[in-house]
Amino acid sequence: MEDLKIYLPQEIQKKKFQGLDGLRGLSIVMVIASHALIDLIPAHARYIGKTGVYIFFVISGFLITTLLLKEKLVNGSISLKNFYKRRAFRILPVVYLYLIILFFLNIVYNLGITRASFTTSFLFIKNFSMHKDWYTGHFWTLGIEEQFYLIFPFLITILPLRFYKRLVILLICIIPPLSYVYFMKIDLHVFHVNWSTHLALGLAPHLFGQGTVLILIGSLFSILFLTGSNFINRIYTKANGLVSLVLFLVGILSCISVFPWYIENISEVFFGICIAIAMLLNLKxxxxxxxxxxxxxxxxxxxxxxxxxxxxxxxxxxxxxxxxLFLNITALFVVAGLSYYFYEKKFLQYKDRFRKAESDTTVHSPVMTPAL
Known part of the structure; x- marks a missing residue:
């Protein structure tokens, strides 16, 4: 069976994609506002921060997949070694600097951060950990990103793109309902399974159900866009200039838990699809x-x-x-700016040495996590 053919739409040939940096900027504002005002806003309004993280996930899946497929088209193959080196130089330096500084602050201010919490953060397995604290709580997202990087770029490299696409669709369809059953403990009540079976069934929801599905949605829409999907082409050519904004707002509203249409783990899939389509339309x-x-x-x-x-x-x-609070937020921007321009950028120079696809059509890898 002939594999899917990859194309480079005009928007992908640009060095910068319209709207994506701004979408990341809007997302980080949502996260910071949610955390800074956590004691002043209703509980359901705090979800806007998690929604910002979810947007990062969709962007990350789209950009990483686009980068890898572009490298395959330009060079005929994907260098996983160079990919992992680029990711390491982007993600690890600032994370480990943060943990080192946090270690000393933990001693000075007696913050109560446990050794286990530091360890799970250092190893990027916080999403599996029961050791929670505020100061490393956001590492659950970084763990999900890193686990995606370890598994799915490898699969993109070894599998025909057609099979990879089917696998991603299968996971997007299966993992959300499985996560809903697991986290709501429906299997214990309806299927009368014991705790050991329940925990075994939880491996997939823990590994794929807390954000990875959103990264996979971004990955899927990258494939659809770069392989000339009829579904994407129809939307892309017929949608007017306001559709992306409407889809973005509908996606945000779909994830607010106080609304009657919200279904945990299921609504996030609808959200991811809305954000992915809006992101593609923003390229126009x-x-x-x-x-x-x-x-x-x-x-x-x-x-x-x-x-x-x-x-x-x-x-x-x-x-x-x-x-x-105002002084603390100001300090945050000062510290982040110093961190990026005087520390992280030195490592980014090393990262670019391992970028195999060097041409006018080079795709820039994502800033977050937020990896990116």
Whole structure:
């Protein structure tokens, strides 16, 4: 069976994609606002921060898959070794700097962060850990990103793209209902399974159900876009300039738990699809939302988004030194800026040495996690 053919749409040939830096900037604002105002806003409104993280997941899946498929098209193969080196130089330096500084703050301010919490953060397995604390709580997202990087780029490399696409669709369809059954403990009540069976069934939801599905949605839409899917082509050519904004807002509303249409683990899939389509439509020059997201302050925030995400737990809530919220947020931006421009960029120079696809059509890898 002939494999799917990869194409490079005009929008993908650009060095910068319209709207994506701004979308990251908007997402990090959602995260910071949610954490900084956690004691002042209703519980359901705090979900806006998690929604910001979910947007990062979709962007990450789209950009990583686009990068890998582009490398395959330009060079005929994908270098996993260089991919992992690029990811390591982007993600690890600031994370480990944060943990080192947090280690000393834990001693000075007696923050109560356990050795196990540091260990699970260092190993990027926080999403599996029962050791929770505020200052490393955001590492659950970094763990999900790292686990995706370890598994799925390898699968993209060894599997025909057609089979990889089918696998991704299968996981997107299966994991959300399985996660719903597991986390709601329906299997214990309806199927009368014992705890050991319940925990065994939880491996897939823990590994794939807490954000990975959203990364896979981004990955799937990258494949659909780069292989000329009729479904995507129809939407892309017929949608007007406001559709991406409408889809973005509908996606956000679908994930607010107080609304009657919200179904845990299921609504997130609908959200991911809305964000993925909106993201693709933002690539078009005529997209109103894409042009809005290209506003320079939002783009600059997007560039700093990973740095801001790593450092923000220290400055948005439960600050060891207390202090004025405005001063703490100002300090966050100062620290993140210094971290990015005077520390992380030195490692980014090394990262670029391992970029195999060197041409005018090079795709830039994502800033977050948020990896990216």
């Amino acid at each position: 020059e005529g997209s109103f939302f894409g042009r809005t997201l290209s506003w320079k302050p939002l783009k600059n925030l997007g560039i700093l988004s990973y740095s801001l995400y790593v450092w923000q737990e220290l400055f948005t809530h439960k600050q060891p030194w207390n202090g004025n």
